Structures are given as C-alpha cells and as structure tokens.
Amino acid sequence: MSALTNMIKVETKLFLRDPTTVIFGVLFPTGLLLGLGAIPALRESTPETGGLRSIDVWAPTALVFGMVMIAVQHIPTVIATYRERGILRRLSTTPAHPRNVLLAQMIVAFASVVVSATLMIFVAWAVLDIAPPERPLEFVVAFIVGYAALLGVSMISAAVVRTSSAANQIGTLLFVVLMFFGGAFLPRLIMPEVLQNVGEFVPPGLQALTAAWSTEAGEITAGGQPFWLQIAIMAGIAVIGSTIAAKLFRWE
16 A cells, blocks of 8 residues: 555544634535525525525535635644644654654645535535536536645644644635635625735635526626636636645655
8 A cells, every 4th residue: 555545544534533624625615505595584595696595696605605615714724734743844754754653634624614615515516406507517626726725824833834824824824815806705796896806816716606506696606807817816816835845845
C-alpha cells in the first residue's frame, strides 16, 4: 500500500474524529436549508423571484457554507497544527514525504465537500421539492473550479501561519469576508451595485453556481458577467493563489 494511500486513511480518520468540522463543514448546509425550508414564507413563490420560491433561489448559497468552511478554516488549521507540532519537519526524514500529508489533506477535504453537496442536493429534492441542478455538467465545473479558487486563497494562509490558533483566526476572518462579499449573507438584490460587482470576483463564485443550478434563479441573482467568464475568473484566482502559496510555503 502506497504512502499516500496510508496518509489518506489516516487523514480520513482524523477528519471524522473532529465533530465540529463534520457538523459545520458537511452537515450544516443540509441542516441550514432544512431549517429555512421550515419557514412557510420561504416556501411561497413571489413576483420578485419570478414565481420561484425563496428557498429554491437560496439553495446554492447553503451549499457554499460548507465549501468555504472546509477550505478556509479546516485545511489551514490542520496544516498549521502539523507545522506547529513539528510533524511536517519530522515526516521530511521518512519515506512519507510531507507533501503526501498536504495532498492527502486536500483529497479528504474535497471528498467531504462532495459528500456535503450530494447530501444537500438529495435532501433538498426529497424533502423540500427543490429541483436538482438543471445544468449538471456546468454545475460540476462551477463547483470544482470554485472550490479550487477557495483553496488557492486559503493555502496562502496555510503556507505561512505558524500556529493553529492564528490559522483559525485568519480562517474565521476569511470566512466572513468571502461569504459577505460573495453574496451569501445578504440577498443579492438588496446589495449595493458595487458589492454585486465585487461578488462576481469572490470565490467560490456563487453566481456561477446559482446560474448552473437554475436558469431562472440565475437570472435573478447572477451579475453581468457571463457564466464561463466567471469560471475563468475563479480558475485564475485558483492558479494565482496556488502559485503564491507554493512560493511562500514553509515546512517548519
């Protein structure tokens, strides 16, 4: 069995033993959507939403919560913890190169957001009668590229932060900033035009996810940038962020 496979198994066990991350990173999007779906007013269509229910329009936003939490809070905190405890340095003297730890961590984290998204989409359809993404291929592209953009941003923090407490604080700040400017905290329609424009350049690209999930919802919430241009922007952020993180990364 390869060193990477062993690392993935270890990282998976450690991930599942962290109830906070499992609850808020994997289960919270589904719980949040179910909680909102219990509000009668959100299950009624309105002229402002083009006949859609508010809960239909808001579904992609619930999905984003788990993506951002895992990418900008969980991963940097784990890597900073390994650096703080000297684990990365010690692994560099063994066949299990510390790069395998980073790769395993990202694989497990990505698997967790996929599970979170799959669970939320299924429960949304089965319980709240929210239709699955209308354009599944484009949705998958927006999901993967958007998550890569989040990683590009978060890995800059993970590259240099020395302690887990500092990583957690930076991650919390990044979470709030990305969610606010990305349009997850406030309905896009009531946001100032400046913030609407900024939101098109903020990972994970909520407008692209919304447009791929529902054409009608995309027309209501998406900005002026075409779908594939938003995807290109997210891909650019992912490449630039990852390049910067690679140059700054410290093993100890």
